[in-house]
Amino acid sequence: MAGHQTYEEQKALVFKGLMLLGAITIVEVVIALLAKGHLIHGVKFTEGFGHYLYMLLMIGFSLYKAYFIIFFFMHMAYEVRGLALSVLLPTALLVWAIIAFFQEGNSWGNRRELIKEKNEERVKPVPAGQPQGYILSKDDFRNKI
């Protein structure tokens, strides 16, 4: 495992990893503060195209960090191909989970008004003194056994 690397090369990789992950995190936070309007007065990307671009960028950075951690810190790059595939391929299922559940969440949001309306619906009140609903009589039980 990682036997083809010298000790010095291994130590260099660790330093590179520290710099890379640290730099990406700082860039992420600076972009986040900029996009949410904390750095430059009046500059904000919280709606529309700018917001989508911002989200894509953040997801991209995070996926790169994940790749680096898995392949170099966890040494997946030096494992047998079959091991890497058997661990990484199943995570592709999450792509569908994300699409399906976000679609579902969106749908709950769209139906919120309808659900509220239905919850507030009341049955027409029955005048006082009259029986409510349908009362079963003995006839209802005939020939049923």
Add this chain to the structure above:
Amino acid sequence: MADTSVAHAHESHHPEHQDDANLWEGAKEPFKASYGKLMMWYFLLSDAFTFAGFLIAYGALRFSMPTWPEPDFVFASFPFVNAHWPLIFVTFMTFVLIFSSVTMVRAVQEGHRENRKGVVFWMLLTILGGATFLGSQAYEWTTLIVKENMTVSQNPFGRHIADGIYLNADGTEAKNEDGSPKTFQKNESYLLHKHDGEFDIPKVKYTTGAYAGQVKEAGFGPKAFGALFFFITGFHGFHVFSGVLFLTIIMINAASGLYAARKNGYEMVEKMGLYWHFVDLVWVFVFLVFYLL
């Protein structure tokens, strides 16, 4: 003759055919990784699905709500400083985890060189990193629960759904100290405060949107936010906590010479390293979902 050629052809397709007789003897490692390492990978895969399930639930619930608390407004406190510093403290926490991941890589490398002192030293730094992270999380939780009154079933962080103006208790329009009307804009964040144990929920009059002209209460934010935050960061924090426990046990074992006697390059430290990097990996996504998006 015919028989041997068939057997030969068969063998050339399956060069390991003869080894199969001893397949169950235990000498042959699938994927050239030891049983423990392989199982750690598959445990981490299953754990990744658990975390992904939680984070996807967060996404689905967030999409279903008309408003959602803004992370840079909610997570803005910093220890010993009474200031509004959005996201700075969680960035610090992220760096703590990155550092502890790096020291763990060093521990594994020293293990491969059978350097006992190196393993113990770098593992000790890793444990300190993990403990620092847990302490930071304790601060973050305490601030949210004690100072800002957020619980699993109550979320005082809200956002206005439209432009409008705050009203006084008697229904007149509220004024700022300089006499201008106390207005707010769509998507502006607010935090409800408690007065004498009761939440002070301000009345507002909207000037835009579907409720324009109506008087409403600017009440609690989506309840799911508190539950999701405490549950997901708590589940991650529990992973860090158990990681710190196991790191401590393995460090003591390494110091005692137990793994040196095994002569397998401190494989236990390597397996623990996989788990510890995974905790860092999950934090990358918790950071993304809760604090950046």
